[in-house]
Amino acid sequence: KAGVTQTPRYLIKTRGQQVTLSCSPISGHRSVSWYQQTPGQGLQFLFEYFSETQRNKGNFPGRFSGRQFSNSRSEMNVSTLELGDSALYLCASSATGTAFQETQYFGPGTRLLVL
Amino acid sequence: GDSVTQMEGPVTLSEEACLTINCTYTATGYPSLFWYVQYPGEDLQLLLKATKADDKGSNKGFEATYRKETTSFHLEKGSVQVSDSAVYFCALVNAGNNRKLIWGLGTSLAVNP
Numbered sequence: 458k459a460g461v462t463q464t465p466r467y468l469i470k471t472r473g474q475q476v477t478l479s480c481s482p483i484s485g486h487r488s489v490s491w492y493q494q495t496p497g498q499g500l501q502f503l504f505e506y507f508s509e510t511q512r513n514k515g516n517f518p519g520r521f522s523g524r525q526f527s528n529s530r531s532e533m534n535v536s537t538l539e540l541g542d543s544a545l546y547l548c549a550s551s552a553t554g555t556a557f558q559e560t561q562y563f564g565p566g567t568r569l570l571v572l
Numbered sequence: 573g574d575s576v577t578q579m580e581g582p583v584t585l586s587e588e589a590c591l592t593i594n595c596t597y598t599a600t601g602y603p604s605l606f607w608y609v610q611y612p613g614e615d616l617q618l619l620l621k622a623t624k625a626d627d628k629g630s631n632k633g634f635e636a637t638y639r640k641e642t643t644s645f646h647l648e649k650g651s652v653q654v655s656d657s658a659v660y661f662c663a664l665v666n667a668g669n670n671r672k673l674i675w676g677l678g679t680s681l682a683v684n685p
């Protein structure tokens with residue numbers, strides 16, 4: 458079974474631009490979560506989508522948004538990029554999305570560098 | 573709010589040494605606790621988990637026991653191998669927060685032959 462895939466793997470942008478990252482969950486998984494990983498803050502939850510609906514949101518500004526499609530693929534968008542948005546963005550999927558302690562499976566991440 | 577504190581690294585051990593990575597948490601109610609591991613060049617992956625007090629999670633020779641009285645979930649292994657070199661993350665998820673994992677900052681482990 459293929460794992461979680463994320464595209465692109467690496468991205469370089471300049472301040473003020475916007476960026477869209479994509480995540481394809483494991484086949485059959487319905488819940489997709491996004492995390493930001495930085496050396497100083499560690500891993501921080503961005504948001505979670507289930508059945509095309511945002512179910513939970515972390516403490517990030519409105520510049521960070523996402524969506525989920527009917528095939529469970531998800532995208533996240535960051536508008537008006539800032540230097541501090543440079544990070545590894547990880548996507549995770551889980552199977553049924555019904556049990557809070559359900560295992561999440563992570564993709565390789567998209568490394569974003571903002572210049 | 574909920575939080576996880578784990579010991580800072582890096583931790584450097586010789587092969588066959590004993591490992592303990594401390595993890596304590598602050599949370600309301602009864603969270604589930606996890607250890608994730610990131611091997612060099614690989615995706616972050618679940619190592620073990622425990623979903624209720626006194627549960628012991630185990631995998632690949634690693635163990636961790638959910639101690640509600642001390643709010644801890646320390647990771648232990650009796651004899652580490654070079655292949656255990658990785659970054660280890662302690663995390664929790666709480667009912668009502670769905671899949672919102674709350675993470676420790678990670679502990680880097682290097683095992684020398």
